[in-house]
Amino acid sequence: MTRGLVRLSSVLVLCTVPLGAQAEDPDCVLSANEIYARASPSVVQVATLSIDLFLVEGRVAMNTGTGFVLEQGYIATNYHVIADSKIIVVFNGGSMIEAAVVGIDPTLDVAVLKVTGGQYFSDAPLEFSNDAQAEIGQQAFAVGFPLGIGKSMSSGIVSGVGRVLRQTTSSWLSPYIQTDAAISPGNSGGPLLNSCGLVIGMITSNISNSGAENIAFAIPTEVLRPVITALVEEGHVSRPWHGLYGQMTAFPILQVLGVPRSAWEEQSGFLIETVEPGSAADRAGLTGGVWPMMWGGAEVLLGGDVITHVNGVRITSMEIAMNSVRGIEIGEIVELKALRNGVPFSVSVEIEERPIMPQELEVYRRARQR
Numbered sequence: 001m002t003r004g005l006v007r008l009s010s011v012l013v014l015c016t017v018p019l020g021a022q023a024e025d026p027d028c029v030l031s032a033n034e035i036y037a038r039a040s041p042s043v044v045q046v047a048t049l050s051i052d053l054f055l056v057e058g059r060v061a062m063n064t065g066t067g068f069v070l071e072q073g074y075i076a077t078n079y080h081v082i083a084d085s086k087i088i089v090v091f092n093g094g095s096m097i098e099a100a101v102v103g104i105d106p107t108l109d110v111a112v113l114k115v116t117g118g119q120y121f122s123d124a125p126l127e128f129s130n131d132a133q134a135e136i137g138q139q140a141f142a143v144g145f146p147l148g149i150g151k152s153m154s155s156g157i158v159s160g161v162g163r164v165l166r167q168t169t170s171s172w173l174s175p176y177i178q179t180d181a182a183i184s185p186g187n188s189g190g191p192l193l194n195s196c197g198l199v200i201g202m203i204t205s206n207i208s209n210s211g212a213e214n215i216a217f218a219i220p221t222e223v224l225r226p227v228i229t230a231l232v233e234e235g236h237v238s239r240p241w242h243g244l245y246g247q248m249t250a251f252p253i254l255q256v257l258g259v260p261r262s263a264w265e266e267q268s269g270f271l272i273e274t275v276e277p278g279s280a281a282d283r284a285g286l287t288g289g290v291w292p293m294m295w296g297g298a299e300v301l302l303g304g305d306v307i308t309h310v311n312g313v314r315i316t317s318m319e320i321a322m323n324s325v326r327g328i329e330i331g332e333i334v335e336l337k338a339l340r341n342g343v344p345f346s347v348s349v350e351i352e353e354r355p356i357m358p359q360e361l362e363v364y365r366r367a368r369q370r
Helices: 032-042 221-234 251-256 318-326 358-368
Strands: 005-007 043-051 060-069 074-077 085-092 095-105 110-115 139-144 152-163 176-179 191-193 199-207 216-220 244-248 270-275 291-295 298-302 306-310 333-340 343-350
Touching: 032 043, 032 060, 032 139, 032 152, 032 191, 043 074, 060 139, 074 221, 085 110, 095 221, 110 221, 139 176, 139 199, 176 199, 199 221, 216 221, 244 318, 251 291, 251 298, 270 298, 306 318
Parallel strands: none
Antiparallel strands: 005 199, 043 060, 043 085, 060 074, 074 110, 085 095, 095 110, 139 152, 139 191, 152 176, 176 216, 191 199, 199 216, 244 270, 270 306, 291 298, 306 333, 333 343
16 A cells, blocks of 8 residues: 555435435444445445546556445545546446536545436435534444455444544645544545444545554544535535635744743744635735744644634634634635734735635545555
8 A cells, every 4th residue: 555645545415314304323233244234235336437638658547436325326435536537437236337426525535426327226325423523432334345356344443533634725624533444445435334324424545654554534424414415516615715724833833933931822823834825815915834843743834924813713722723714604804813923913804715726636636546
């Protein structure tokens, strides 16, 4: 497996309950074979063919991943499974049906397909768990097509929640479920199930660094559900474009920046590392960092502005920062208070809709090559 973070190659849930509803988690503990028997008919293999028109050698690429069936012929999978594909075919058992793209969300790595010809794979689409956050220690089951060798199930537990993957400048707003269930390339887009056989997430990546074992990630239902709804209804996801990437100013960072200990609390906030060109942050004149430093095993860019307030709310934790940004709407005027070299300033800016970023598309093109 490729070293590093591997992208492994559903809509409010269009499931057996009416649109807008979700399955309530019953008090049940099904056996592993019962969970597989219930889920298996609705888990499909997604095979794609893409052609790079600017290459001769290596221009044709084939890829496989996993998807799961929703109502009305829709199928949920990862975007990187179908990125740039000319042909998409879905397999389940002995059946093979061509599928078309309904909508993509490269920001979260989600795609929704629909099989053609009015054919459905399953009369029992998978149901989502309710939006309560997955809990560490609960059982987790992954059904998919690892390495394309056939439909398989692996099991483990939810080993972490709220994990942030450092991939794109939007990653900090989309925390993941971590699981130790065995995940391989080909599992991408498949369901992560709880002990009731309900979907708690969509498998999307794992870590395969030397020394890393059983560390995989899934998009949780509370994040996934509104994205799939938007893809089915609109074909895309509308997001406010703030254009910021960064992290909270941990005390050691403040110390490196030379902030006196007596001012740590006053000058703490959200440290801006990068600002996307053309975004609201860019138009507001906010600046990112320029001095790289390793902190906690990851690179941090120092020297950027520090946001202390968003619409009057003091930013004292990453949770508050994420909730503040998630509450922003397209067209809203946002009032910010920030520090630049320790000097406070205020700025306001109107939020526009975030376009699909070419850099994010490239992230998933590279993922298909692994």
